[in-house]
Amino acid sequence: MKTNRLLALFLVGMMLLALAACGGQPANSPAPSPAPSSDPKEAVSPSSQSEAAPSGPVVNTVILKEADDQMINTYTLLAVNPGAPFTDANGTPVSDVSVNTSGAAALIQWLLSEEGLKMAADYGVEQYNDHLFYLLEGAPVYEGAIEKATEETKTIRLSTTTSVNDSGLLGALLPVFEEQYGYTVEVQSAGTGKAIAAAKYGNADLILVHAKSQEEAFVSDGFSYVLPGFQSERLSFLYNYFVLCGPTEDPAKVAESATVLDAFAAIAEGKHTFISRGDGSGTHTKELSLWPESLGITQEAASFTVYADWYRSANAGMGACLVMAEEQKGYILTDKATFLTFMANGGKVA
Amino acid sequence: MGKAFEQAAALILSGDRELWSILAVTARMSLCSSLAALALGVPLGIWLGACSFPGRRALLVVNRTLMGTPPVVCGLLFYLLFSGVGPFRRLRLLFTVPVMILAQVTLITPLVVGNLESYVTAVAPPVRETARGLGLPPWKVFLLLVNECLYPIFSVYLLAFARAIAEVGAVSMVGGGIAWKTNVMTTAIMQYTNRGDFSKAIALGIILMALSLGVNLLVSLLQGGVRR
Numbered sequence: 168m169k170t171n172r173l174l175a176l177f178l179v180g181m182m183l184l185a186l187a188a189c190g191g192q193p194a195n196s197p198a199p200s201p202a203p204s205s206d207p208k209e210a211v212s213p214s215s216q217s218e219a220a221p222s223g224p225v226v227n228t229v230i231l232k233e234a235d236d237q238m239i240n241t242y243t244l245l246a247v248n249p250g251a252p253f254t255d256a257n258g259t260p261v262s263d264v265s266v267n268t269s270g271a272a273a274l275i276q277w278l279l280s281e282e283g284l285k286m287a288a289d290y291g292v293e294q295y296n297d298h299l300f301y302l303l304e305g306a307p308v309y310e311g312a313i314e315k316a317t318e319e320t321k322t323i324r325l326s327t328t329t330s331v332n333d334s335g336l337l338g339a340l341l342p343v344f345e346e347q348y349g350y351t352v353e354v355q356s357a358g359t360g361k362a363i364a365a366a367k368y369g370n371a372d373l374i375l376v377h378a379k380s381q382e383e384a385f386v387s388d389g390f391s392y393v394l395p396g397f398q399s400e401r402l403s404f405l406y407n408y409f410v411l412c413g414p415t416e417d418p419a420k421v422a423e424s425a426t427v428l429d430a431f432a433a434i435a436e437g438k439h440t441f442i443s444r445g446d447g448s449g450t451h452t453k454e455l456s457l458w459p460e461s462l463g464i465t466q467e468a469a470s471f472t473v474y475a476d477w478y479r480s481a482n483a484g485m486g487a488c489l490v491m492a493e494e495q496k497g498y499i500l501t502d503k504a505t506f507l508t509f510m511a512n513g514g515k516v517a
Numbered sequence: 518m519g520k521a522f523e524q525a526a527a528l529i530l531s532g533d534r535e536l537w538s539i540l541a542v543t544a545r546m547s548l549c550s551s552l553a554a555l556a557l558g559v560p561l562g563i564w565l566g567a568c569s570f571p572g573r574r575a576l577l578v579v580n581r582t583l584m585g586t587p588p589v590v591c592g593l594l595f596y597l598l599f600s601g602v603g604p605f606r607r608l609r610l611l612f613t614v615p616v617m618i619l620a621q622v623t624l625i626t627p628l629v630v631g632n633l634e635s636y637v638t639a640v641a642p643p644v645r646e647t648a649r650g651l652g653l654p655p656w657k658v659f660l661l662l663v664n665e666c667l668y669p670i671f672s673v674y675l676l677a678f679a680r681a682i683a684e685v686g687a688v689s690m691v692g693g694g695i696a697w698k699t700n701v702m703t704t705a706i707m708q709y710t711n712r713g714d715f716s717k718a719i720a721l722g723i724i725l726m727a728l729s730l731g732v733n734l735l736v737s738l739l740q741g742g743v744r745r
Contacts, residue, residue, distance in 0.1 A: 253602045261602040265609065324612070333712050353612065355693045369601015370611055484711030509713065 226510055228493045232411035233503065235427040237457065240409045240449070240502050241303065242331065242377045244278060244402040245385060246271045247366050248392035264369035269314055270323040270350055271372040272394050277344045279309040279404060286343065287405055290336050291504070295511050299334055299407060299504035306404040307397055316349035323352045326363075326371035328449055329484050332356035334504035360447025366390060377502075378449035409453055410506055412489075413439075413498035421498070431457045438477040440497035442488050445480030454500045485509075525720035535696065540724075543701040546614055546688070547681035550621035554677050557622065558629025559670060563662050565630060566637025567645065577634065583627035592690030595620045599691065612693040617701075620687040625677045632676065636669045637662060671740035678732060682725070702728075 232238075249266040277283045284302055291299035314320075331337055332354060341352045355365060359376040363385055366374050376382060382401055385391055391400040411421060411430055419439045421430035434441055435458065444451040447466060458464045464471050464478070471478050479497065481488050485505045492499035501509075528536055565576060597603050599611040610616040644665055648658040663670075685703035692699035694708060702725045709718035 255600075255602045255604075256597050261606070264601045264606065266601075329711070353693075353695045353698060355612070355695060368603075369606065484713075486713030487711045490713040490715070512714075 226493060226513065227414055227496070228412050228489065228499070229415050230410045230503075230506065231413050231417055231422045231498075232424070232427050232430050233408050235408075237427045238409040238411075238453075240377055240407050240453070241379065241403045242300070242375060242405040243379075243382055244275050244373060244375050244404065245366075245382060245391040245400060246275055246373050246394050247371055248390055250392070251367075251390040252388070253367070253369050261369070266369070267320055267323055267372040270316070270320040273313050273316070273320075273348060273350065274323050274325065274344065274352065275373060275394060275402065276309045276311070276313045276396075277348070278340070279307055279402065280313070281308065281310075283340065283344070284308065284404065286340055287336065290339055291334070291507070295507045297507060299507060300336065300405040301407060303404055303406050307399075307402055309396065311396060313348060321350050323350050324355070324370065324372045325352050325375065326355050326357070326365040326373075327375040328359050328362055328377060329356050330377070330448075330450065330502045330505050331375055333484070333486060334502075334508050336504070358444070358446045358448025358450075359452065376449060378452040381449075381452065407503045409450065409500055410503050411498065411500055412492065412506060414496040416496075419498065427457060428459070432459045434498050435459060435462055435474075438474075440477050440479065440495050442492045442495065442497045442499045443478060443480045444485065444488055445482045446484075448485075450485065450500060450502060457500070520716065522723065524716055525723040528717070528720050529724065536724075538697050539700050539702060539705050539721075540728075542614060542699065543682065543725075543728075546617050546621065546701055547678060550618045550625060551674065551677040551681045553618065553622045554625035554629050554681075555670070555674050558626045558673075558677075559633060559663070559666075560659075561626075562630040562633025563637050563659060563666065566634040567641040567658075567662055580627050580630050580634070584631050586624060586627070588624055588684055588686035589690065591620055591624050592687035595623075595687070595691045611691065612695055612699055614692070614699060617688045617692045617699060620691050621681050621684060624684065624687060625680050628680060629673050629677055632673045633666065633669065636666060640665050667743045668740065671736055671743070675733060675736050678736075679729065682729060682732075 246268070247266050249264070249268050251264075253261045253264045255261050278287070284306065287300055288298065288302045291297065325337075327337065333356070337352075337354055341354070345351060355362070355371070357365070359378040359381055362371070362374050362376050363381055365371045366385070367388075367390060374385075386400045393400055394402075411427060413419070413421065419430070419433045419437045421433055424430040424433055443454055451466075455464060455466065462474070464474070468480065471480065479491070479495070481491055483491070485501055486509065488499060489501060489506070489509050491497070565573065565580070595616060596611065599605050599608065599616050601611070603611075610619075641662065644661055645658065648661060653661070683703065685707060688699075688701055689704045689707060692701065692704065694700050694704035700708075702721055706718045706721050706725075709715070709721065
């Protein structure tokens, strides 16, 4: 009996060791930790990509194409309409869905107040030496009073995209709001498609997403409404850029192509590895719109089976996809905020 | 190779508040759900194993099917039931620990029932014979059987606990992995992996395994006390 127990302990120990062994490699290879503080900053600025290459950058993936009008990535707030035509899984209408409207209104009002906007625009400058988000010109600004939390309204359910959450923006902003007004914001982060679906199932009070076409469908289906004091259901307030990234060697020469559409065409033509989020997120939606129409790539798996040798649909978060692109020397579309965080942390988003 | 261990140790020693919150939620969720499943499953398992009645075989087949329920299917079911548009929306339980426990109990109870049933079937005939000879009432026969099964009950509990602490499909769906509230070890590992932060995910994995080892050692010690 004694030997049996020893054997069991031994086996558990072996499992722990195996886990640790797997852990050693990713921790070592992409981030040789000696100088993570200076290197990433170099690699971050797009102009330095060429110098960064020979000196052996921490992360081989660099921004190749950015600041193209096609690539603007706008973030929008939408309050969930309590009177929306909610239906259950069978399609039967449901009328008494509880939505914390005043909590959602308070959070939106604060995010669009002078204080909220300034904090969002300044976010990341200190840490990453670059703006992660920019204030949208003509963004709605709220100047009225903001209601404090009551027992009834203190929990706000915010459904948002991974890019907003993983970049740390919400982690920096929300505690300030919670402290001042007494709310608790519960953040669920998933791709835009999932975030919107959560709201349609009555599981969110407001959403913060970045896919115009999906937002407009959400509004036209009646799931959002105009908050008092605002002009529109869609409250777009921040933007940054999507960036096309890839290996420093840039085999498809996308850095030299005139527009981003040409760049995508070049990738497809040369059948260079491309990592797609493949998860219905805002980034995925954007990517689908950039491929030459003749390829016919859509959300459906059947539409890209013929391109399976170079088009890899990962169905994973942005960070996991960036790691995949790095390992497979592939091209990838990402939002700049996530990419900068990824670089600054030596190959991970956290 | 030591890197991941180092990071796991550093993570624990740093007193990271989020890690402690994750640990606390994990402990609450897996202890509550495994104990509730045990409380429900032991009587059911003994009943199914010791008594013969029409429909028993059918119940066994149903239970064995439930033992194989994919966690995501269970998660999806509870998500739809407790969603803002679901039939139980007024309880407002979605994305809370209680609904995670509920989903876990649904997943684990059949395992407890099935495992206990197969043990009880073997020991029940002699026990029943003795009971009949002594003229014991049914509830005393039940207690006698429980006493007879103490040893396997501990093993079954470990199985239930292991399932509860390791499960991710159902808890990520109904819990939503909300920081400070419903984020457990497994959902946190998924989140870190999605962010490409593999080393932190592995560190959490090591802590999870260590936790599991601790609970197993404890229960094994207790079990040693009831060894026949």
